[in-house]
Amino acid sequence: MAEMGGIPDDRCGYNLLEDGTADFPVGDCAQDILENFHLQQDGSACCWRETWKDTDQCIWHARVEDKPLKKLKAARTNNPEQLDGAYLVGVEIASSISFHGCGLRAAIFKDVTLPRAGFHDASLRHAQFHHVELPEAEFHNADLSYARFQHVELPESDFYNAELLLTEFDNVVLLLAKFRNASLPRVDFYDSRLTFAEFYDAKLFNAQFRSTNLYRAKFQGANFSGEDPPIHSLGGTDHSSAKFHDSDLLHADFRGTQLSNVVFCHSDISGGDYTDADARDADFSHATLHNALFTRTDCRGATFTNALLYETVFADARINSQTTFYDSGVSRPVVVYEKNPHALEGLSMDTHPLEAAEWVYRRLEKLHDENALSEEARKFHISKQEVRRKYQYELEDYPQYAISTLQWHVNGHGESIFRIFRSAAILILACGILYPFVGGIGSSSTGTVYSIPLTLSRIASLDGAATLLQGIYFSVITFTTIGYGDLYPIGVGSKVLVGFESLSGAILIALFVFVLGRRVAR
Structure with missing residues (x-):
């Protein structure tokens, strides 16, 4: 490295400190890398290469486009060099060129073709590559921190063990x-x-x-x-x-x-x-x-x-x-396929979005069940059944749609104990009110017949209220199939209603046991 002093006119004098690479580690670099640099009194380093042609800088730092390839190759030694701030614009290098171990901080590569270029162990911090073709370039162990590649072709390039901080x-x-x-x-x-x-x-x-x-x-x-x-x-x-x-x-x-x-x-x-x-x-x-x-x-x-x-x-x-898996604040999960069932959302033409939604709900129900998240699994099961009900309606399968709708309102697709109790209460109350009007009920002990003709004055009377209470009591024991024997149906209408309520009660009780067992098992 040249000794300290002024910069002659025939020397490049490119100053690293002025070009944004003030972190140049002069004291730590090997002698062969610094041989073309001059250490100035302020501690900065400048290029000590000979000026090129009529420029005041060397061939590497001169701001000249289309530099002759032969001159560049002649100026490039086979050893690592310090080429920080190199300016290569409009250069087409048909054969491979190696910058192995070179310092190329803040270097500018623009409209350059460098096939199979070798940048092993090179320092390319803050380097800029614009509209450059670098096929099969090798950047093994290179430092590319803060470098910028814009509109660059780098197919099959290799950045093994390279440093690319904020690149x-x-x-x-x-x-x-x-x-x-x-x-x-x-x-x-x-x-x-x-x-x-x-x-x-x-x-x-x-x-x-x-x-x-x-x-x-x-x-x-x-x-x-x-x-x-x-x-x-x-x-x-x-x-x-x-x-x-x-x-x-x-x-x-x-x-x-x-x-x-x-x-x-x-x-x-x-x-x-x-x-x-x-x-x-x-x-x-x-x-x-x-x-x-x-x-x-x-x-x-x-x-x-x-x-x-x-x-x-x-x-x-x-x-x-x-x-x-779904937006918070909703009563149940709703996936994209269900939100917009008329959009394919990337599905194949033979897959309906509601089919896809049912598939997703089924898998997510299983996933949450496997991870002991029973409440979420319950919600996905409900969503699965609801989207199936929607799909049945779109397919115009109205019998299945009616059954699914009844299941939803009666037991929440097998997940709601509250809905079962509500359905049972509605059934008991409705049948209890109907018994006096469809034939009535009789008392085996007193022989009294509890029936109400369809007249407003009789319904609003005290006898009418007592008769309705007897009808509700009879409905409860019929629903639970207790059957004390003190009351019995009179007339065809009451007998048909008893059969319907007994069967419905048995089904609802069985559903209650099923839902309760299902939730306990989870």
């Missing part, structure tokens, strides 16, 4: 890209294509995936939770949750992934595999989860409100009372 990818093609063991805290993938990308064991604390295509992306072992962050410079930042907003993650592989607090709002993650993943407090609201697989997944505290869950598999999944 921005704006409209970038990362087809088949590999981010194995990479650290990507607060990275922003906006409107980018990450089809078949691999994030094995990557650290994605508070990463953002907005309008991103992640078709068949793989996230095995990836950590989104922010536990044990390896980057000391993250101090004070919140890196507890990644965000996938309006993203396409069809068939994405999240097996064994840490997904605590991750946000999947409005994203399509159909066919995804979340086996053995930790999805505590994750947000899947308004997401499409058709055919997704949640096997042994920890979903405690997760939110699935308004999510599309048709044919989603929850096998041995773990949930708790904080796991939500």
Whole structure:
């Protein structure tokens, strides 16, 4: 490295301190990296390369477009170099070029083609890549913190063990890209294509995936939770949750992934595999989860409100009372398919939305039952029966619809003891009032006949009131099938009514025992 002093006219003099890289660690760098730099009296470093042509800077730092490829290759040594602030605009390099171990902080790459470029162990902090083609580029162990990629082609690029703190990818093609063991805290993938990308064991604390295509992306072992962050410079930042907003993650592989607090709002993650993943407090609201697989997944505290869950598999999944599948404040769960039964919501043409809603309710009833959440399981059972009743009406299956409607009002689809008591009370009172008017009842001990002719004066009299009380008493013992024998029906009408009430009473009592046993068993 040149000694301290002034900068001659034939030297570049590019000052790192003025170009936003004041954190350049002069004292820690190896001699071979700093050999082209000059240490100034204020402690900053400047480029000591010879000026190029009629510019006042070297070929790397001169703000000139379309620099000759031969000159660049001649200026590039095979050893690591300090090229911070390099300016490469409009350069097309047909063959591979290596920047292995180089310092490229705040470097600018624009309208450049660099196939199979090697950036191993390079420092690219604050670097900018605009309209660049970097197919099969290698960024092993590179530091890309604060770098920005805009309209860049990076197919099959490899970011193994790279550092990407707050790196921005704006409209970038990362087809088949590999981010194995990479650290990507607060990275922003906006409107980018990450089809078949691999994030094995990557650290994605508070990463953002907005309008991103992640078709068949793989996230095995990836950590989104922010536990044990390896980057000391993250101090004070919140890196507890990644965000996938309006993203396409069809068939994405999240097996064994840490997904605590991750946000999947409005994203399509159909066919995804979340086996053995930790999805505590994750947000899947308004997401499409058709055919997704949640096997042994920890979903405690997760939110699935308004999510599309048709044919989603929850096998041995773990949930708790904080796991939500529907909006609060409603009497029973209502999924999207039932809210808008005339919309397909991504279903196949041969699947009716109400069929899908019934399927979802059935699976969620089982899931809550398996996790000892009996009250929620009861609500999903009711929703399942209600949506079936709606579907019967749409199919014009009116006999089945009538039976389902009667079940709902009588016993709340087998879940309401209160409705059974209410139905029994209505039946007893109605039959008790009718007995005196359809033939009457007689007393075996006194021979008195209790009947009321249909005249207003007789009904309003004291005798009429006493007769009605006898009718209600007879209705109670008929309903309960006690049959003391002191009263008996008179006339065909009363006998028919006795048969109806006795049969109905037996059914209601049996329903009461069934519902009570069902609720106790839960």
